Amino acid sequence: MTNTHNFLPVNKKDMIERGWEQPDFVFITGDAYVDHPSFGPAIISRVLEAHGYKICMIPQPDWKDDKSIDVFGRPRLGFLVSGGNMDSMVNHYTVSKKHRSMDSYSPGGKMGLRPDYATVVYCNLIRRTYKDVPIIIGGIEASLRRLAHYDYWSNKLKHSILIDSQADLISYGMGEHSMVEIADALDSGIDVRDITFIRGTVYKTKDLSGVEAPVILPDYAALQEDRLKYAESFYTQYINTDPYSGKVLVEGYGNRGYVVQNPAAYPLTQMEMDDVYGYDYMNTYHPMYEKDGGIPAIAEVKFSLASNRGCFGGCSFCALTFHQGRIVQTRSHESIIEEAKHMTKDPEFKGYIHDVGGPTANFRHPSCEKQMKYGVCQNKQCLFPKPCQNLNASHKDYVELLRKLRQIPGVKKVFVRSGIRFDYLLADHDDTFLRELCQYHVSGQLRVAPEHISDNVLKYMGKPSNQVYETFIKKYEKINEQYGLKQYAVPYLMSSHPGSTLKDAVALAEYIRDIGYMPEQVQDFYPTPSTISTCMYYTGVDPRTMEPVYVARDPHEKAMQRALIQYRRPENYDLVKEALIKAGRTDLIGFEKHCLITPRKMDRNTSGHKDVHKKNPSGQATRNQNNKNSNHRKQDKSGKNSGSYKSWQDNRNSRTGKPAGQNDKKYQKQKTGKKKH
Numbered sequence: 001m002t003n004t005h006n007f008l009p010v011n012k013k014d015m016i017e018r019g020w021e022q023p024d025f026v027f028i029t030g031d032a033y034v035d036h037p038s039f040g041p042a043i044i045s046r047v048l049e050a051h052g053y054k055i056c057m058i059p060q061p062d063w064k065d066d067k068s069i070d071v072f073g074r075p076r077l078g079f080l081v082s083g084g085n086m087d088s089m090v091n092h093y094t095v096s097k098k099h100r101s102m103d104s105y106s107p108g109g110k111m112g113l114r115p116d117y118a119t120v121v122y123c124n125l126i127r128r129t130y131k132d133v134p135i136i137i138g139g140i141e142a143s144l145r146r147l148a149h150y151d152y153w154s155n156k157l158k159h160s161i162l163i164d165s166q167a168d169l170i171s172y173g174m175g176e177h178s179m180v181e182i183a184d185a186l187d188s189g190i191d192v193r194d195i196t197f198i199r200g201t202v203y204k205t206k207d208l209s210g211v212e213a214p215v216i217l218p219d220y221a222a223l224q225e226d227r228l229k230y231a232e233s234f235y236t237q238y239i240n241t242d243p244y245s246g247k248v249l250v251e252g253y254g255n256r257g258y259v260v261q262n263p264a265a266y267p268l269t270q271m272e273m274d275d276v277y278g279y280d281y282m283n284t285y286h287p288m289y290e291k292d293g294g295i296p297a298i299a300e301v302k303f304s305l306a307s308n309r310g311c312f313g314g315c316s317f318c319a320l321t322f323h324q325g326r327i328v329q330t331r332s333h334e335s336i337i338e339e340a341k342h343m344t345k346d347p348e349f350k351g352y353i354h355d356v357g358g359p360t361a362n363f364r365h366p367s368c369e370k371q372m373k374y375g376v377c378q379n380k381q382c383l384f385p386k387p388c389q390n391l392n393a394s395h396k397d398y399v400e401l402l403r404k405l406r407q408i409p410g411v412k413k414v415f416v417r418s419g420i421r422f423d424y425l426l427a428d429h430d431d432t433f434l435r436e437l438c439q440y441h442v443s444g445q446l447r448v449a450p451e452h453i454s455d456n457v458l459k460y461m462g463k464p465s466n467q468v469y470e471t472f473i474k475k476y477e478k479i480n481e482q483y484g485l486k487q488y489a490v491p492y493l494m495s496s497h498p499g500s501t502l503k504d505a506v507a508l509a510e511y512i513r514d515i516g517y518m519p520e521q522v523q524d525f526y527p528t529p530s531t532i533s534t535c536m537y538y539t540g541v542d543p544r545t546m547e548p549v550y551v552a553r554d555p556h557e558k559a560m561q562r563a564l565i566q567y568r569r570p571e572n573y574d575l576v577k578e579a580l581i582k583a584g585r586t587d588l589i590g591f592e593k594h595c596l597i598t599p600r601k602m603d604r605n606t607s608g609h610k611d612v613h614k615k616n617p618s619g620q621a622t623r624n625q626n627n628k629n630s631n632h633r634k635q636d637k638s639g640k641n642s643g644s645y646k647s648w649q650d651n652r653n654s655r656t657g658k659p660a661g662q663n664d665k666k667y668q669k670q671k672t673g674k675k676k677h
Contacts, residue, residue, distance in 0.1 A: 009056045023056040026075045030084035030118035031105040033059040035282040038301040046279040077186045082139030088118035095526040107292035123165035134192035138171040144530040150538040152527040160259040168192045170202035177265040200265030206257040219252030227539040235543035244375030274335040308358035312367040314381040316462040317533040326376045344410035357418025387427040395433035416441040422472035423464040449492040460499035495561040497525040498536035502583040505561040
């Protein structure tokens, strides 16, 4: 069993054993306690510890019991509160607002160990016992709800989380700089109400006389009355996320005063990044969870390496711009290699490094030289609609890093599983990275995210045109062919994104038909806080242009768009048929090769054929119907869809002149017999 002494105290006994009479901060989090740098509370607690502060942890307190936050008594400086690694509402609910069956950040995956809107609930719990102790909130939930925001689950525009939580400060973004500065200010005796000068923080005030050159946003009452004002306000926030060019933003709340957002904290230097990832993390969950089966979330990251943070990809549906920012920050090769060597000594390590990346794997430096002096461009993206002429598209540093990792004794294979930006990859005229990616770093399947094929939808997504994706696929296939490799690119696809009509969804289904691939999973657009796409969903306009955008809000239409992507599934038949009729595409219902579905019943007055699609009493399709697409639903021992990838590739081969089904048996053996890493 792992030694508990090297974890931060989780009970009074642990604290006393350290010789502490009182903690400086008590950290309350909605996740179980995992001391690994992929978990925000672990980073912040270790950063503060490294600066001399005493931190005690209360993971997942019972929010129905006031005593659950009183484990250590009154902290000397304050409470830190985080909802966890995910927004608690995303953690609890699917996009259709149904309860999830598993919480990967809780012991044994058990649901129900944190409340909805966890940050607000925990803070109110603290306030019932400690009226005047400083409360600082952070993490993804607080960060993305720092100003008025659309809340999908209640279908309302909510206040800044600072108002509803009764907290004193928000440390937004990743928080290393701001949390140390807050701690130092409190330690020096400054009242928390006077801590208004720290970058990366949000505070409340009744008086704006001391706020220098603020940008005044529409107040909350105005935002409630006019959704277009919210779109304008949101875009002002969006273009002020950069630490170098961002302004102070002010949002009014009537007699409650103002919420003031200071500019973002400056990005970490490489030395600071190395320090953050070099602390003495235990790299696992606290032993108290062993009896419950551990914490499932650790499995994905325990043998992965964080190479970078920040992303200049600019996808509209992604919140990274608001949380980590657009400036890429990286660790040094030495730091990453040292962690990898330490990893090889773990008894559970089998020789496979699962990932080397971050938000985007192949970003290893800022997108251009001027960013670190002037910041990112406010009204332009680095990659969209086309790569900027100032873009530094080079994979040289990443290639060198991966080569070094492959040479470490005890490492059998280094995989790259974070997202690869294929448009950035194509902008690099040196093919070395793509060649070595195919040779050494793909486990049979490379997951990429074209998201859609309609250029109109892709425009709203902030993604490159479909032609760019097709160019990448041809290049990827050609290189794999040169090396004699049977490897596939598996696309992530999204339904119902703002801008996507039923006709766009049908076009995507036709594309899937043409490549012979049926996705096992589809991401229906999820309107999470503080993304451009969520703003479109709520307001019906693109905040960048204020032009109207079609939005599929009706749950039934969203279900139809999703079903079209998986049109071969028998359970989707009725939705697909309805969608095709509504889209005026009944030409896709029939027996011709191009059709997506066949008629369930034929008119026997005009045809002598039997109804081969008639359902049996159990409601299941008959064998003839099942056999039609059996190749796309064959299951191997692991439950994976083993037929879809082969048929997809064979279809591509038929278009490129290569023999279909070549090495099928070898491929099936590889698929069913090789453990996924």
